[in-house]
Amino acid sequence: MTGKDLRDRIKEVAVEHFNAHGYHGTTIRNIAGDVNCSLPMIYYYFNNKKELFDEIIKKEFFNLIKRQASQLKSDDIIDFYTEFIYHLNHLGSYDKQVYRLGIKVYLSFDGDEELMNLMDEWEKSILPRHREILKPYTKNMINEKAKVRTLVHLLETLIINIVVKNRYLAEDEIREEIAIVLQGCDTKESD
Amino acid sequence: MTGKDLRDRIKEVAVEHFNAHGYHGTTIRNIAGDVNCSLPMIYYYFNNKKELFDEIIKKEFFNLIKRQASQLKSDDIIDFYTEFIYHLNHLGSYDKQVYRLGIKVYLSFDGDEELMNLMDEWEKSILPRHREILKPYTKNMINEKAKVRTLVHLLETLIINIVVKNRYLAEDEIREEIAIVLQGCDTKESD
DNA sequence: ATAGTATTTTAACGAACGTTAAATAAAGGT
DNA sequence: ACCTTTATTTAACGTTCGTTAAAATACTAT
Structure with missing residues (x-):
């Protein structure tokens, strides 16, 4: 070795x-x-225990998040989010554990203040990013903000179920739930 | 003392x-x-450290859960769930921390196998209980199962936001999100 | 006052922890 | 062959941990 x-x-x-x-x-x-x-x-x-832990979060976790975000393409918005969640089922064991550890820090169940601040920054970027993604599909909706917020909340639970609780979620189940939250939106981009 | x-x-x-x-x-x-x-x-x-921890989960947490579940009454289903979540904002500091600790064990971020098994049993009771609560309002709905599942998933995130991340969620925000998931249901019990 | 029980403290046990100094082995270039 | 750098180990350091024995104090009923 x-x-x-x-x-x-x-x-x-x-x-x-x-x-x-x-x-x-x-x-x-x-x-x-x-x-x-x-x-x-x-x-x-x-250098020491703390730096070993920190490197896992700072490099491995955030790399994983970036890798994952820049992967998907689909012009149907329900397909897009369904795939986004569904593919978490098939993450490798290492990636899944890195993800799980990141969420643990994100929920401030582990790690120190410095890591928490990184997570806070990251969290702030989540809602705007999804508003941007959903923009073409939520035109003229009165409750656009609440819809995006609800979707992000749903995604969070689904992620926790797969990654933290280590459950397998079937593709149809995921699609059903996303469709319920997104009902009323256009599913394909309108121009 | x-x-x-x-x-x-x-x-x-x-x-x-x-x-x-x-x-x-x-x-x-x-x-x-x-x-x-x-x-x-x-x-x-x-007796020892572990029994101190165990008592907090076994007695304090599960008592809190039971107390909380047997508290609410409202014939409007959206009101019902809104209050259910909203009142978490105003839990006392002790209760909130007990709740947070329970969720940590529930997500298997702490505690041992014995406590995890207790949590698994409790989790299994969640979905059926809410299906029962929602029964009068989801008559004749084709996607009743998915709706209940989605609602429970949404509730979980809202709880985590208030109790774990220690955020304050405004009543309207909560109501908006629950309404989005529950849209299509009767809001008052039909007979 | 006294005996007995309930509460609390001082002091210490062995074990395990994070970390490091110093010595050894392996590898690579000259 | 020899030197230098890299990789690895043995052995130990000081500290803190969970836990307990034994002694001291406070309370209560007689």
Whole structure:
């Protein structure tokens, strides 16, 4: 196992442990044990426990979010959001755990103030982004703002169900729920 | 401070600490420090750390849930759910933190397998209960199941926003979102 | 006053924690 | 072959953790 490989392997195992036992419940010794390396190797590649945790959130989680956001294309808005949620079912185990850990920090169930501030900033961008996406489909709607808000709220629960509670949500179920919230909108872009 | 008072005070402080730092991040010494009693007093009233945590979930959380569920009456279904969510804003600090801790366990972000099983059982009762509540209003609807599911999902996010993220949600905002999901239902019970 | 019970504290136990110093081994270029 | 840099380990440090034994104090009924 060459240098960078071991570094990645440590991060991989760390994600599992932070996920299963939280920041304080995770010990460097247990990580080293599962990686099958000696304890100070963790300190060879990471300055300390906190920086290992931080890197997972700052790099892995936010990369995952960006990757995921720039992936989809569909001109039917219900299809768009259905795929957006449905494909979470098939995320790899590592990505899913990184996502789960991010949500844990997002809900301020773990991590420190610095990470929380990052999450707050990110959260502020969510509603405007979806308003922009939905703009062509919500023309002339009186309750456009509430609709977008409700959709974002629904998406959040669906994400939590798949990623945090580790449930499988069928595509039709997802589509049904999104359609209920989006009913009254145009489904295809109008010009 | 008489006996039972101190016991309650310990539990109160414990709720704060478990909430702020999680199970593993909380230390008996810190709790005793904030309670202003000596460390072994915690062990005089509770067998150990785990039983202190367990009692908070098993007694305080589930009592709160029951109390909350048996409180509301309204013949307009949108009013009913709006009040149900809105009044969470005004929960006392202790109740809110107990609720938050319960959700943390519910999402398996804390606690052990035994508590998770309790939460799973409780979760299974949620959907049927709301189907029962909504029955008079969803007669003859083809997508009744999906509607109830969507509503429950929306409620979950609203609860998380108020209780976990500690946001204040205005009554109109809540009503708007519930109305969007429930549109198409009768709002008053039909006979 | 006294005996007995309930409450509270001081002091300490062993274990596990995050972290580091120092030594060793492996790899690569010259 | 030798030197330099990189990778890895052994062993230990000081601290904090959950927990308990034993002693001290306060309360209550006789």
